[in-house]
Amino acid sequence: MTASVVLVVADAADLGARAAAQVAARARPEVDVRWVPGYAWDRTSWTHRVTSAGLASTRLTFPAGFGDPVTDDDVALVWFRTTTRVPSALRTASPADRDYAAAELQALAVSWLAGLGDRVVNAVTGDGPSGPAWSDSRWRAEASVAGLSVTDGVAATSARLVPGWSGSPWDARRPYDTIRGASRRVLVAGRRAVGAFDVAEARGCCALAAAARCRILSIGFDPAGGVVEAQPFAPLISTDEIALAGTFLAEMT
Incomplete structure (x- = not known):
């Protein structure tokens, strides 16, 4: 099966990323370019396995309205532009438990993205899933x-x-x-x-x-x-920036 899903995972307020996804979708209508806002990402269900050889496989099931489930084989490209947050069910937990849950969720996202290799727009590091957290x-x-x-x-x-x-x-x-x-x-x-x-x-x-x-x-x-x-993952503001990012997403699929 040919990978045909492009995931743009970004905060709901990241309108530049959403506009870039729309540019890519218009350029490549045969590709499932899917914008997943942070609030939907927080409610996405995961199945993530890592073998004894270190090979990861993942299945993502999104909330209603955000498309069919996606496996690693479906993914052509991921542009990850959000921070991992604690699920709403844990927001009344102790600060220590919330910190632990946030760290585990970040590790999960990093493991998933690292397993995708060059299908990730920005290579992940142990510091985070969106690219190097350099000073x-x-x-x-x-x-x-x-x-x-x-x-x-x-x-x-x-x-x-x-x-x-x-x-x-x-x-x-x-x-x-x-x-x-x-x-x-x-x-x-x-x-x-x-x-x-x-x-x-x-x-x-x-x-x-x-x-x-x-x-x-x-x-x-x-x-x-x-x-x-x-x-x-700075905000995309100008029309030139949005067009460039959208064209890049389209060309990478």
Whole structure:
């Protein structure tokens, strides 16, 4: 049987991901491109087995209105863009039990996605199912290796730890960071990018995404053109970003 289901698992408020799924569905009407919002994902039933050889097999049964059950053999691609949450039945449990359940659900999602191999848009790590949970400092270091300009800054848990800093006793105890948020961003989807200043920057962004094993990645830049952050599942906002992500999903099936 030919795999013919594309799952886009995203929070209900992630309208950019939903729009990208719609773009892919229009481009490939013969493919079952299925948007599964977080509230439906939380109510999805699982059968997940791992053999003694480490091979995983999974069957997902979705709530009414979200399509037929799906096995691994049905899956052509998964774009996982949500966090695992504790089921509503456990929300009155103790904090320790809720934390344990959330950790187990995340491990389950990671095991399922890892078993799909290259049918997952962003490769999973032990830290989460949506891509590498790297710090901004790690992203900037990887961006530099990829040939991108990187914003140098100083960050410390307390301002008093920074040589030469001066200020009030209150500010001395507060975290200190000279790196501000992004003012411009580039979205990579596959081997293409939108929002890049030039071809060299686009190539560097694609190289960073490849190093992170993220086929869809958002990279943030400051006004001087230095990378300040990257996010495996930043919101898709512009029509260009939605079109690029949707076209990528369609081309991968």
